[in-house]
Amino acid sequence: MNSYNVIGLMSGTSLDGLDIVLCRFTYENQNWIYNILNATTLLYDDYWIDSLRDCETCTGRKLIALDHEYGKHLGQQVKVFVEQHKIKADFVASHGHTIFHQPDQHVSLQLGHGAYLAAHAGLPVVCDFRTLDIALGGQGAPLVPTGDELLFPEYDFCLNLGGISNVSFSYNGQRLAFDISACNMLLNALANEAGLAYDEDGRMAASGKLHQELLEQLNAPAYFSAPYPKSLGKEWVLENSLATLQAAAIPLADKLHTSCHHIATQIKLALPVLHQRRQKILVTGGGAFNKYLVTLLQQHLGDRYLVVVPAPEVVSYKEALIFAFLGVLRWQEQPNCRRTVTGAATDSIGGAIYFR
Template sequence: MIWSNFGEILSKESRDIVGVMSGTSADGLELALTRCTGSGKRMKVELLKHSSIAFDRAFQDEVVATYNPFISGVDRVNRMNFLIGKTHARHIKSFLNSLAAPVDVIAYHGQTVYHDPADGSTLQIGEADFVSHETGLPVIFDFRKKDMVVGGEGAPLIPYLDWILFEDGTYAVNLGGIANVTYVSERFDGVIAFDSGPANCLIDLTVKKHFNVDYDRDGLIASRGKIDGSILETLIERDRDYFLRKPPKSTGREIYNENFLEGITHGKPEDLVRTLVRFTVHQLVESIRSYLPLGNEIVVTGGGALNPVMMEDLKTLSGLKVIVPDRVFLQAKEAMGMAVLAQEFLNGVGANVPSVTGAKQRVILGKLALP
């Protein structure tokens, strides 16, 4: 691609962008062909096509092992940067081949392998040059670091999309590996968002260990269990330091991993799964009550929205109306968020939310890889 061709993309108001997201569970890619028109609060965001691509178990295990600092040295991170890039590029190219019309750019989040906001650092890998070379398209990537450069946490990123999509007073909750919540305000500087703690990551670890499945499909395992009050109290106490941190704050699998569950004794493993569901929702609801203004309703996306046990706990503990959008949107939302960040990169508009991340200023997020 020559610069004149890229200049044509820059001059557009409306762009078709493929947003690509792989979350902390590293179980697959979400790809969302998103038409973004305009900028800021008035941006029109339209989902044209979505695809979920599951990774094989061996690749997922390789990625998750890279999170562990005790076994993952610089050699492993270096190797995985290229392996992830090659693997993601192959799946993205396959998605592009299924489309009827050309795409302008790819918005590529990559794979977070370590996030340490206390140290002011974060690392997303997955070599973007593989993606740009294999697809022949410009790739906007590495969206978190610029926010950290200006003193922010680099997370969460999706509140910018929440601000565009939802009405004032909405709690936009995403339950992926980690749980996060956005309080949507009409005023940009009134938006508040943060990670409340774990969502599915501890549950996934537990069902893999005891039931040899990747996740609790439809909450069936949790539905067979009972809440263990003693375990719940232990989990809440272990999470106290993070819970008491006032926003802005973000977290990840660096905290919520096998070590977080170490020494937890239980009877039936189903009871532990059920208790982890209640723990997730308890921390989320108490965080909303402690740190956010009074809102009207909760809109839930992410894998946790498909767990009826988790949704029933959320309704019971929050006392608010809980809305679960259609399955396509709840799976595609974060990938759509990447497309919106790329749109603002091309518009030259800062898309971090300083009231969310603690950054000193708005900055343009992302970097560019050309084919």
């Protein structure tokens, strides 16, 4: 086959909701072409927000039960999506919702069991994209660089401003990628303290003031100067960046303002100069809608870089799109995880398949 209709599922660490996309991928003239045919975000209710946020402290038995229950929930949502839009799909590719990510301890768990998803969606499912890479000694993350390279070749950098910011780019003929810093996990947690789901357009952050001491504390952890491959998990963010913010006795708007400077600073430090011409940066993820953060990022980077925010559907659904594409590569038994990105012993074909 050279054309696939795939449903991609993505749930990010910021708990914004479940992204569902129907994508068509076509292989023509040795290039992959994508089309987003239908897309939606299903907001989590209080039950799923509480369950997904707090389950890292529950018992093993409860965690297994929740894994199955969430897989059933994903399958049910896919079934509704298919019926409402009269969709025909070849299979589902699901990232799941990350609960643990500690690759140095060979631990990474994405909730949403593929068997339960397949059983309730009535479709084959590709899932569990990280485990094989970790078994091969890799970080199991980031996973999107293969999709970045094959679907968005016109950009020098692909920057995702999700719960955690990450970047991928080609350097000396190799695709490289790594997590940069916490992003929306910080901004949304602070906005929640003001009773908001998020800081719309970064207005509250824009109204605050920069606190140099707090900025230095946020920039201090050794992770930021460590070489890649490297990746971040929720646990690290809670123990470092969020703990630092919680300890700061300054106004909330100032914390948001300083956090945006921290995020922009780390991105600037992370991006190498690849060539002399102006370098194009594709910016996606929820943070791309934060106008203050995007403006600040362009200011930090200067004229050598051009920050490009694409159409809203690409901003919102790029990760779900790419996991759908990683599912296609798994289906074709083509490598979808790069050792140059994760530090694994070899490239690998990640993903478990469940047939309905």
